[in-house]
Amino acid sequence: MNFYVSAKATAPVKKRPLSSVFNVDSDEDVDEKTLPAHLQKNSFKGIKRQARIDIQRALEDDPTVYQYDEVYDDMKQTKQNQISEKKKDKTSKYAKNLIRNAALRKLENDRHFERKCQRELEEEGDEFADKETFVTSSYKKKLAELAELEDEIKRKAEKRKKYRLRLCVDTTA
Numbered sequence: 001m002n003f004y005v006s007a008k009a010t011a012p013v014k015k016r017p018l019s020s021v022f023n024v025d026s027d028e029d030v031d032e033k034t035l036p037a038h039l040q041k042n043s044f045k046g047i048k049r050q051a052r053i054d055i056q057r058a059l060e061d062d063p064t065v066y067q068y069d070e071v072y073d074d075m076k077q078t079k080q081n082q083i084s085e086k087k088k089d090k091t092s093k094y095a096k097n098l099i100r101n102a103a104l105r106k107l108e109n110d111r112h113f114e115r116k117c118q119r120e121l122e123e124e125g126d127e128f129a130d131k132e133t134f135v136t137s138s139y140k141k142k143l144a145e146l147a148e149l150e151d152e153i154k155r156k157a158e159k160r161k162k163y164r165l166r167l168c169v170d171t172t173a
Helices: 037-044 049-061 068-088 095-124 137-172
Strands: none
Touching: 095 137
16 A cells, blocks of 8 residues: 655646526526517527427517426415415304303303292292392393393294294195
């Protein structure tokens, strides 16, 4: 094995400065309008005559025919908009009904509780008749809501009866 380095110095190799492929020094996108004229003329240099004619016709018909990036970006943007719209409109299908039914159940429970309290008052009779009673405005509102609920329940029951009667009459006829 020879570990000696030769004393003869080698001549340094001259490197040519590399130019970019499109003869543009920056990495930024360059508009077609800013390209030098010689680049625009030479852009068809290695292409056959018929292909050049086809390309020019296509550009005359639609100047955006070769703008793939812009079309792709537009497609991506529309897809993102659709996804964001879906996220905005994402509400539960049944949440409204669940909340409404929970409120109705609460009113029903209040109604049952009020009936129970009323029965207890009737059972006590005149035991507390000499005492003063206090009724707040919110309690009056609650009683009004319960009365409305009672009326609504009666109306629904009447509608059901009429509907059932119609069904019975229709099936017998």
